[in-house]
Amino acid sequence: MSKKETILNAATRLFAEKGFKETTVAELSKMTGAAEGTIFHHFKSKEDIFMTILQTMKEGIIREFEEYIAGQTFKTGLDMMENVISFYLDLAAKNEDWFLILHRHYPYDLAKSNSVCRELLGAIYNCFADIFELALVSGQKDGSIRKNLHTRKIALILFSTVNGMVWFDINSLYDAGALYQELIESCRKILIPLPPAPPLKGEGSSDDVSPFPFREGGRGVR
Amino acid sequence: MSKKETILNAATRLFAEKGFKETTVAELSKMTGAAEGTIFHHFKSKEDIFMTILQTMKEGIIREFEEYIAGQTFKTGLDMMENVISFYLDLAAKNEDWFLILHRHYPYDLAKSNSVCRELLGAIYNCFADIFELALVSGQKDGSIRKNLHTRKIALILFSTVNGMVWFDINSLYDAGALYQELIESCRKILIPLPPAPPLKGEGSSDDVSPFPFREGGRGVR
DNA sequence: TCAAAAACCGAGTGAGTACTCGGTCTAATT
DNA sequence: AATTAGACCGAGTACTCACTCGGTTTTTGA
Known part of the structure; x- marks a missing residue:
């Protein structure tokens, strides 16, 4: 080395x-x-070291996911979704340092002033969200996932859940592994076709949710 | 002042x-x-300033939730769950600085060596988790929420989702508000009684998930 | 009204900090 | 063997930082 x-x-x-x-x-x-x-x-600087690492992370994460998807065949889209979630959790455990870095504030603070950093983070999170959504879309095609779902939004919600669990794990708040079984069951309940209750109003299938590369403007949930 | x-x-x-x-x-x-x-x-030090703020945050968050719960009457446990999620998102928007601090790494790093900090963070997150679980338990009593759920685990999963969305929002990755409608619908699908599919295996109702005050030992999700 | 206590000030201080620079060592090329 | 380019070194440099200290001003309460 x-x-x-x-x-x-x-x-x-x-x-x-x-x-x-x-x-x-x-x-x-x-x-x-x-x-x-x-x-x-x-x-040339400490920041340069960080940016080199972030570049490696981006390439590594995208490569890992591409290899995983290429090397697997899934029975259904729902099956793919569950396996992707599982793979994400495994990846976070295997590449602990990468995910620790991704769950610190520094990268996102830097992204505000450094466009390369912004693009790298965007690429990483789009990779995650795209694969989640891909599973949903293919599940809608093969009938394993209900049709009246906004696939992008549901992909983001499921990713929020899984990523949120990793965050709790990283901050030693609780053992996310203990929730795995319930996570998968909850996921199925959200996705499986047979409607357990009449839908409320909005549906549709994709787009009008902005892609990852950073929102402008202020925060504020809801 | x-x-x-x-x-x-x-x-x-x-x-x-x-x-x-x-x-x-x-x-x-x-x-x-x-x-x-x-x-x-x-x-007496910069850290002392931080600890004073964290104390204020703990008291403020717990008070806000107590006042909210005391001042509301919910039709059902499910209704309470939805309103609590909504309240959490509003609270995060209203007390942006608190939640920005809670979503930085510093408090959790400090918690490793400072037991007071550890206790304050534990109290804050137990407050969140307890209220989520309270909604689930009362929903099981009034029939608005299915019985075969491990209430603590599902509470933690739902909280992971909501908190994960706030995290994305804070890091400018996407606008969590745009996902609100789908979040509530997904939540209902997880909780509403009519079983859309036969349950997989584990059920039960509470406990054996460790309370918040910090896990020992290593990380690793799953 | 006056003394004690508390709030307040800001120029130090000393321990870091990222980064530089003049130079040596190593290894490949001619 | 001589040249050269790049890897490597570590003492320096200019600067920043949390915190101190000796002192002044303001507040308190008897």
Whole structure:
């Protein structure tokens, strides 16, 4: 492993565990055995290290999902949805550092002023949302998922749930694994065709929900 | 408003917007008009300021929920669930700074070494989870919610969803408000009695899911 | 009215901090 | 063997930061 790679690996660990601001170059130097001068020989700034890592994360996450989808055959769209959720949870466990970084605030703060960062984060979250939606759409085609669902919105809601569970897990609030069974059951109840109650009003199938690359304007839920 | 309160208000804003580490006492001093010496006259450290704010947050959140529950009458448990979700989203919008702080990593990092912080966060999240569960239990009593649900686990899943949506909103990834209608519909599908499909296996009604005050040991979802 | 207490001030202070720079070492190329 | 380019070093540099301290002003209450 080259010294540059060693630096990147250690930085990934530190950024994940302590955050960007609280990671010092001195510490990174001590941990890797590389002199501070060497670090700045390979990277023009601490932010540059972070951006390199984020690029790797984006490529890694997208590749993992592509390989997974390519290497699987799903009985139904509903089956795909359940497996994708499971795969996401596994991925978050396997690449803990990546998901720790994604669940810190720094990337999103940086995204406000750094358009490359904004695009990388957008690509990552669109990858997630697209795959969730793909499962829903194909489930609607094969009849395993009810037709009167706004697939993008439901994809985002399900992703919120799963990602929210990972967030709780990361912050040591509770063990998301213990909820897995109920998560899958709830998911089925939302998606399975036989309507348990007459729908309220809105339906439709896609679009008018903005894609991930960052909303403008203010916050405020509802 | 006393100078101490002014300092706390400004610090709340800064910690929410920029994070704890990236907020400097110099900036807090400039923003409030209080000298740095004055700030350290009222608080023994920057962390002390943060802990005071967290205490206020805990009390505020719990009070808001108690007042809300006390001042409302719900037709059914299901109705209560929907209203509580709605109230949570409104609360997050109204007390934006609090929820920005709660969705940063600093509190949870601090919780690892500071037991008071750990307890405050635990109290806040138990408040949320308890109210979600309360709605489910009362819905099971009045028949508006199916009986074969593990109320604690489903409460945590629903809370994950709502909280996950707030997280996306805070990080400018998408407008959670646009998902509100579908959120409520999905929630009903999970909870409404008429079983749309035979249950898979586990049921039961409560407990064996650890309460919020922080899990020990490692992470790993599933 | 006056003394004690509390609030307030802001110029230090010392411990970091990211990043630089002049130089050495290594390895490939000629 | 000589040249050269890139990897590597670590002492320095300019700066920022949380926090202190000696002092002044304001408030309190007897």
